[in-house]
Each structure stands twice: as C-alpha cells, then as structure tokens.
Amino acid sequence: MKSIKIFFLATVAIVAGLFTACSDDDFKAGPEVDGAQVYFPENVTTQHSISDDVSSIAIPVKRIAKDEALTVAVLASDESGLFTIPSSVSFAAGKETSELLITFDRTKLEDGKEYPLSFLINDEDNTTPYGNRSLDIIVAPWPWVKLGTGKFRDDYLCSMFNGGNPEIEVTIHEHKSKKGIYMIEEMYGWPFLTEFFKGSQEEIESQVKLTYTPVNITIDCSDPTKVVMPRQFTGIIDGDPAYGNYEIAMSTGGEGTLVNGVITFPQEALAFVCGAGSLKANKSGLFRILLPGAELTDYTLSAVYDGMKVSADGETASAVIDFTYGADVTNIRYVLVENELTEAETATLVAAIADGSAENINELQDFTVGGEKVSAEAVLPGPGTYTVVALPLDKAQKPVSGEASAASFYFPGIGGTSVPNDIAGSLYKVSAYPDAAAYVSKYPDYSSAVYEITGTEMKKIKTYFNKTSIIDNIEIQTGGLTLQDVVDKYGKELNADAMEELATTGKYWDIMINLTPGASYTLVVEATNNYGKKKLIVCEPFVTDIPPYTGELIIGKYGMSYAASAEDTFENVFEVIPTVGSNTEFFVKDFAVEDGTQWYATYDSAKSTLTMSGVQLGREDNGNLLGKFTEALTPNQTRGYGIFSFATEESEGSDPIVLTIDPASKQVSALTTDVEVPVADFTVNKIVGALAAYYADGTTITKQSGTTSAASAAKVQGVRTKIPFSSVRVPAHIGKSLDSRGLQMNATFVRNSDNTNHGVRTLSVKTAKCEPLPKQIGRRADFKIRENLPVLK
Incomplete structure (x- = not known):
C-alpha cells in the first residue's frame, strides 16, 4: 500500500534522545496506607450520552483490600436535583469491585443539555493517596434519533492524499428538536480509511502515520437550499505534529443543497484544514451524502440557444432552443423573456415557473423520458436580446427549482446579421x-x-x-x-x-x-x-x-554567473529597483530565478551590503520564504522549487541573502552567501534536480546597461537533473508547503459607477418540437442558478 501527500514534501527526521538512570539514593518511598484503599478507577467513563431507554448509570468503584465486606460513605453534588445518588457503596466479602448506581427519570432530562455530577469517597480510613478519591462526570441526554443507514461518498481526503472517491454505508441520525440537523456516525472512521487507502488499519497507522479517534460529523440542512458544513474535527490525526488534527470546513458562501434526500456541495466549496494550512476540497464536486431511503435521480437540465430558423416562405423566423436533460426528467417547462436578466430576476422567475404563477409558461409536447436532448423553436417578436429560463419536471410532474437553467442570447430576426467583433x-x-x-x-x-x-x-x-x-x-x-x-x-x-x-x-x-x-x-x-x-x-x-531615485546605490540590471564546471554554467539577470521615497529600501527582482519575484532588500552604506531578508512583495504576511518550496513548476503542482540561502555549513537554507556593494562604484559586486534553487517532486517525496546554484566562491556579478525592467515575460530556466555540485543541502524538516501565487490583483480602479436593472416581461410565443439546426450564430454558455462562490481564504 502506498499513498502520497499531495501538497507537502513529506520527510522524516530522527532525533536521538539521551536517557539517564537514577540511583537508589534518589528513590523515596511513599506513605504507608492502611484500610481497604477504595478508589475510582483511572479509566472510568466521564462523558455519558444517554438514549431514551436509559434510566441509570453505574459508576465502578474498586478497592485493594478485599477480604471483608465493606460499606463506605459517598458524598455527591447534583445541581439539577434530577438524579438519585446513593449515600454509600458496598463491597461483598472477597470482591474488589462494586458500583455506585445512579438512577433518574429520562423524561425529565432536556435533550442536548449537559448535567454535571461530582462524587467524593467520604471515608479517610479506607481511601488511598494512590487512587482517585473524587470523580466528576457529565450526563448528556442523547438528542439524536436514528434514521437508518445511508451512504457517504467522499471528495475531501483526496485533497491531501492521492486517493479516489470511495462510497461507504454510514449510520445517520437526525436531531430530535432541530429538524434538518443530521449526524453521521464516524463518517471518516476505519471503514472509510481502509477503503480509501486500500489497506488495513495496521498498515495505515504504520505506513501513512494516521490514527483515528471516533468522531461523529454534523451537517446543518435546516435550510435545504443553504446546507452548512460547520468546521469540525474529522477524527483523523496525522502522526506528523506539523499537520496534527484533520478538520473539514466550508468556504464562505459555499453552502450546499439537500434535494430529494441527497446532500451535495459545489466544487471547491469545502476545505481540508490542518496545522500546516488549508486546501480546497471537493475539487471534483463528488462529495455526497444520501440520507436513508434517498433515491438517486438525474434531473439535470441545460438550455441553450442554437440559432435561428426561417420559414419556407421567408415570412417568419424562430429561435431554436436546445434542451439537454437528465435520465429522470419527465418534461420541461420554460419561459422566454426580453432582455438579459439579473441573477435576482432569474431567481424570481424560476420561483414563478415552479408555482405556476409565471405568464406564458411553455411545456414540450411528445417528450421522451430517458432521452438526452430535445429542441424546440419559438417565434419571437423581432431582433433583440432574450433569455430562456427552464425547469425540469420530476417523476411526480413537479418542477425541480434546484436544477433550473437560464441562457441569454441575441436573436437577429429576419434580415439580421452579425457584425465583426472589433474589440x-x-x-x-x-x-x-x-x-x-x-x-x-x-x-x-x-x-x-x-x-x-x-x-x-x-x-x-x-x-x-x-x-x-x-x-x-x-x-x-x-x-x-x-x-x-x-x-x-x-x-x-x-x-x-x-x-x-x-x-x-x-x-x-x-x-x-x-x-x-x-x-x-x-x-x-x-x-x-x-x-x-x-x-x-x-x-x-x-x-x-521606476520611481524617482537620488540615492548612491546603482540601480538597474545585473548579470550573475557561476561556472559549476567547464560544461555547465548558471546565468541569471536580476534587477535592483528603488522604492518610493527611500534610498535604503529596495526590491531585487528575478534573483537566481527569472520568475518575476521581487524580494525586499535593505542597503547598508556603512557595511557596503544589500541584504534580502526573504520577504517577497505581495507575500508579506508569509514572512521569510527562503528555505521553503513556494513556487510550482507543473500545472498539477506535483513539482515545485524554492530559493535556499546558506551563510554557514550548519545553515538550514533560510539565512538572508547578502550582496556586497563596491564602495567606490556603488554597484553590486559579489555574493557572500551560497544560494541553491532545488526542485522537489512531491509524488516521490524527494529532490530531483535544481534550477540554479550560485556559490559565494566563484560567482561573478557585473552591471548591465539599462535601468528599467524588460517588457518580455519572465522565464524559468530548465531543471538540471545532473547537478555538478555535491548535493542540495536541504534539511529534511523544512520546505513542506507549496504556496502558489494568488491570482487576484490588488489594483484599485479609480472610476466607479452603479449597475442598473431591467424589468422582466414574459413573452407569449408559439412553440413546437423540432430537430436541432446547424448553428447560424454564436451561442452563449448556459448557467445554473446558484450562489456566487468566493475563493476560500
């Protein structure tokens, strides 16, 4: 069995520990104890979740001296007054174990409420300093009603590991008093983990280094249109403390739906969270929970404009609408309106079609259940922009609002033509x-x-x-x-x-x-x-x-070169860029790797040095990024690289990069730290080459002509798999995360204005079923009615 963590470079560091033995002189005996030595066991249950048919709880009590029968007094604390607790516990002769039996009326306990109880063995002659004399427990009435067996298909753990999307049976409960709140027993327990990793519990614990603590997962479906997955512990614990507990969460605005007993979430609406950071989960949108008795149905629907059809006499023109639908759709209802609709207007029209209040609702004739595609044509008033809004009908001939589809299109009408797209x-x-x-x-x-x-x-x-x-x-x-x-x-x-x-x-x-x-x-x-x-x-x-600059340090481009051997030379062009209003703070762009990265740098005229601390422009919150794999090399992010800086042989690669400034010319003249750019393959967990290496001894730096950045795109040189230097000195415990650059710009727009909305007017049209036509004008992609999903941050 083999499973690889996707976004971390998994490494193992073995640390030797030193152990010392104590001498006999260090030992001091404890106090002697007489009496029966009665105590509460260490492993006694302290959290009691009780079901409706439970009316008592037995607390075990033990003793050391067991020859004679014995009764000891017990003091108890019960704030609620709802529990009957004996004032003593008795042992039969020869028995070392007895129990304190607590009784109660289950109907008087409130579901979901916690009831604390405390006990004290009140007999100093028969207790022991080596055992628990007191005990605190919590009694919590079980607020769940068992619904039965459902199914769970995962698309969460595969965000962290190379694995599939197994589907397993799970026991599901519903909250007694809060309808729509469901609990899945041990959703990520060993039945799931052994299926996911295709191995035994022992193999998973020893090879993958994961353990599991029994945990139930809750999901809030009280609003079926906005199902919420609270952030919660899954029960999975990583043996590497850098990862720790695995949690499941939901991104802002990533609510799911409950339709016909099936719980789903949009793609990337869930998140994998651990001590090392977070990953987008549900990347394939396959996360699904089937409540007991749920039946899987396919009511998907897509409506698109597919061109214009002109009658044989040339008098009328019809818009052709293509409907692609799921296997369980029994018919389609749709409405055509003028103008392009806003999201709110579309949602309002969907609701009106669903309840039958919309005007001019059309339904297809001679509909074929189990088909895949059908077309209809509609005679429209004339040229203009139109929107079609369509809902599928379920097996009971009821509209399914959650599968509504809408598409806007331009209808040219008779004599209408398209124009060149001169954007x-x-x-x-x-x-x-x-x-x-x-x-x-x-x-x-x-x-x-x-x-x-x-x-x-x-x-x-x-x-x-x-x-x-x-x-x-x-x-x-x-x-x-x-x-x-x-x-x-x-x-x-x-x-x-x-x-x-x-x-x-x-x-x-x-x-x-x-x-x-x-x-x-x-x-x-x-x-x-x-x-x-x-x-x-x-x-x-x-x-x-480049901002105005009057300082002494010479800015602009510098060429850096290191001859690793007669056949292999590393070359780099980096640029020193000033910051606004400062003669000491700079940016160094494209250092070691020409990937567009800009590093913060400080000039010290007294020491004649320019020092890069490891902080990157745009990534200030991440701190020092030297000595970490922070850049992707492949689209699937299975390979990444980072810049490592070594000031000493004992360095871990995160030392500041120091450049020497020539005191006379004020130009960058030399490199004083060793710099390496290793490439890691995260699928095999090892370093497979390097992009560059520049060592203080042998690296040359010369000033190039020009002081402004080139307009050409930044480039990343090829990976050297046969690197001429001895090894890439990357300590095993660093460089775990691959943190690709964000996509959204911080640029602010100066000119702003408000959006405007248009009214909705449904159209009365004559429709007929027809065969699909060749596309006569371009089509616009359809869209589903759903929430806007911001990226998890």
Missing part, C-alpha cells in the same frame, strides 16, 4: 493618456496605468489584469486552469454605466493604481457582442516606471 484593449502611462490628464499628479506612472477598451455593439465585457509573469504561466500558477478558465472565475465585468460609455463613445477607460514599480502587467479582455459572438484578447504587456 481591442491597450495599456498606457497615465501621463501619456490625454483623457487622464487630471489624474497625473495623483496617480504617478510608477504605480498606475490606464487601460482602454474599444469596440462596437458590445453586450458584455470582462477584464482580467495581472502581472505578465503570472498570465504567461497561468496553468502552472493555477494548477491547470486555462486563461479562459481564469477569466471566467476571476474576471471583472464592466457595469452598466461603463457599457453605456463604450456604446456611446466607442471606448471605455479606467486607471489601475497601487501597482508595483518596474513590473510588467498584462490586460486580458473577453468581449461578447450583441449577436452572441465572443472573443478573448491578450493585450501587449505594459511596464510601470
């Missing part, structure tokens, strides 16, 4: 853009940029703005997302006022502020025109200015 985008310096003249003094070119979008007949514009190094390596930065995926997930949509300005003047512009000086940025624009055509464009990179 364009550009980035400018604030000082070079005439319309931004009033903002030049407030938003300087070293921390600001103007973006301009031009185009005609546009219905929707989305923008995504980030550093060029991130956009050019988007799949690696995001773990496999394409640029289109990133725009869909993180793109900012222009509001109604901005779109009106674009329609009126042919362009829209705004200023982005709080940018990094000397950094390269790229703007991505996705445009959808009035005819449903989409286009994604990537604008030319733009480099912000």
